[in-house]
Amino acid sequence: MNELKSGSNLEKVLKAGHFAFTGECGPPKGANVEHLKEKIAHLKGVVDSVNITDNQTAVVRMSSWAASTIMLQEGVEPNFQMVCRDRNRLAMMSDILGVYSMGIRNMLCLSGDHQSFGNHPQSKNVYDIDSIQLIALVKKMRDEGKFMNDEEIDTPPKMFIGAAANPFADPAEYRVYRMANKIRAGADFIQTQCIYNMEKFRLFMKKAVDMGLHEKCYILAGVTPMKSVGMARYMASSVPGMDVPESLIKRLQGAEKGKVAEEGIKFALEQIEEFREMEGVAGVHLMAIEWEHRVPEIAERAKMLPRPKI
Amino acid sequence: MIIADRKPINEILYMIKDCKKILIVGCKGCVTVCNVGGAKEVGILASILKIARKKEGSPIEIDEKTIERQCDNEYVETIKDIVNNYDAILSMACGVGPQFLSEMYPEKRIYPALNTTSIGGALRHGVWSERCAGCGNCVVHYFDGMCPIARCSKSLLNGPCGGSSNGKCEVSKDIDCIWDKIVRKKMQEGRLDDLLVVREAKDWSTARDGGPRTSIREDIAE
Structure with a gap:
């Protein structure tokens, strides 16, 4: 990790050894640019980079590349997400060139939730390539300057390549190997699924460290503060691959009336404190879903501010 | 059938x-x-x-x-x-x-x-299950006899995705996660190394994506 691969702010922060802090922002369900700009404003200067989701949960929204360019214009560094569900390899490579030429330097490669979850379950899915093949593709375009078919690229896109890891999906014992495969394919950084089961995550990280994965790739721990007991219950029962321990639900239930969200934030802050000390964890990815306005406060209380300027 | x-x-x-x-x-x-x-x-x-x-x-x-x-x-x-x-x-x-x-x-x-x-077989009387997507280039031997193209909802060649839960697919609890089965079998048989590779993107030109297909057996074709 000597030379910069993309020159993105996120890459520089991580490379300099700072504990990274990334955020997340969902594009609007429409062309409401003003609302998007409001959400972006909350995150400015508070995080190192912000993931822009790509039709998350298979619900159609403003395209991730367009929202990423708006974010860039607003002075916040985007982490452009791309799922394999909606594009074939032609569209993917073309969009990678497109976003790079607009100034985007981070990219997160994902399989994507199946379209049956979303608001157009009748659609045809693509999955021409999978998320690991997408990582390998972005790396090939960057490092070899070639398209998938080996043709030369006139000015290759230099992306800082991200991937997701879910330590809580099944088969549990295989999850660290899957992350290793993503790193093998070319992931520079990993952002994990939201963590609630700390015990399981500690074991996952221990295994990752034993395998030396933290030396090949920056691993960012995923945090989503619980806003309510209902949200915790929904995530426990209805979100694929999510592990919400009963003890956390009980803790939220035990909070005073009107203080559940505060209890959720407290739990997130405790997590962040532990992640800072946990071997192999290079930062935190805060997915405050439709809670962007609370991110500055969380960042402050987590002693994440000010963010490093490099 | x-x-x-x-x-x-x-x-x-x-x-x-x-x-x-x-x-x-x-x-x-x-x-x-x-x-x-x-x-x-x-x-x-x-x-x-x-x-x-x-x-x-x-x-x-x-x-x-x-x-x-x-x-x-x-x-x-x-x-x-x-x-x-x-x-x-x-x-x-x-x-x-x-x-x-x-x-x-x-x-x-x-x-x-x-x-x-679908193309599939009978699991038991009255129940049939898909096994083949007719992709024109069989790869089941890489996956211990299980086809992720036909049986993974996302046709992942490098699975399982993050939605695999208790052996079931994120799409429905009625669908087995074939990647869960592939991984478990490989681990049980001590062949985990088979999975520690990046399997390259598939050439779909032999599948329906390459256009309608015709098979000609030169030796017997009239």
């Missing part, structure tokens, strides 16, 4: 609403084996349609005929002397049947009575 389901009766009734006399043609191939388009099912459908039309006050005459296979002209031809006796023909074969019938009898209205769903 090819697996199919019968279309809803109302859809079939609507197709033949203007007909006074039809022929239902069954097939002794796959659809007989998966109990949806053989002589027995042809008889049942004929009875249901006749009763329904009688109830509507517009009775219909229906004859039944089940041939060896509807995907072979040699057998499709066996009804050539009778097809003109009918307003329409209702095929109880997979999607191949109504097309072969249409090609041989272009002047006839041919309707499909079945929805073809």
Whole structure:
């Protein structure tokens, strides 16, 4: 990790050894640019980079590349997400060139939730390539300057390549190997699924460290503060691959009336404190879903501010 | 075999609403084996349609005929002397049947009575499950005899995705996560190394993506 691969702010922060802090922002369900700009404003200067989701949960929204360019214009560094569900390899490579030429330097490669979850379950899915093949593709375009078919690229896109890891999906014992495969394919950084089961995550990280994965790739721990007991219950029962321990639900239930969200934030802050000390964890990815306005406060209380300027 | 389901009766009734006399043609191939388009099912459908039309006050005459296979002209031809006796023909074969019938009898209205769903096999009596997507380049040997193209909802070659839970697919608890099975089998058999590779993107040109396919056996083709 000597030379910069993309020159993105996120890459520089991580490379300099700072504990990274990334955020997340969902594009609007429409062309409401003003609302998007409001959400972006909350995150400015508070995080190192912000993931822009790509039709998350298979619900159609403003395209991730367009929202990423708006974010860039607003002075916040985007982490452009791309799922394999909606594009074939032609569209993917073309969009990678497109976003790079607009100034985007981070990219997160994902399989994507199946379209049956979303608001157009009748659609045809693509999955021409999978998320690991997408990582390998972005790396090939960057490092070899070639398209998938080996043709030369006139000015290759230099992306800082991200991937997701879910330590809580099944088969549990295989999850660290899957992350290793993503790193093998070319992931520079990993952002994990939201963590609630700390015990399981500690074991996952221990295994990752034993395998030396933290030396090949920056691993960012995923945090989503619980806003309510209902949200915790929904995530426990209805979100694929999510592990919400009963003890956390009980803790939220035990909070005073009107203080559940505060209890959720407290739990997130405790997590962040532990992640800072946990071997192999290079930062935190805060997915405050439709809670962007609370991110500055969380960042402050987590002693994440000010963010490093490099 | 090819697996199919019968279309809803109302859809079939609507197709033949203007007909006074039809022929239902069954097939002794796959659809007989998966109990949806053989002589027995042809008889049942004929009875249901006749009763329904009688109830509507517009009775219909229906004859039944089940041939060896509807995907072979040699057998499709066996009804050539009778097809003109009918307003329409209702095929109880997979999607191949109504097309072969249409090609041989272009002047006839041919309707499909079945929805073809997949290539698969019988898990137990009355239950059939998809196994093959007909991609034109079999890879099951890499995955201990399990096809992720047909059996993973996202056709992942480097799975499982983050939605795999308790051996089930994120799409439905009724769908097994095939990647869960592949991983567990590899781990049990001490072949985890097989999975510690990045499997390259598939060439889909041999699949339907490359256009409709024709197989020619040069040695026997006429």
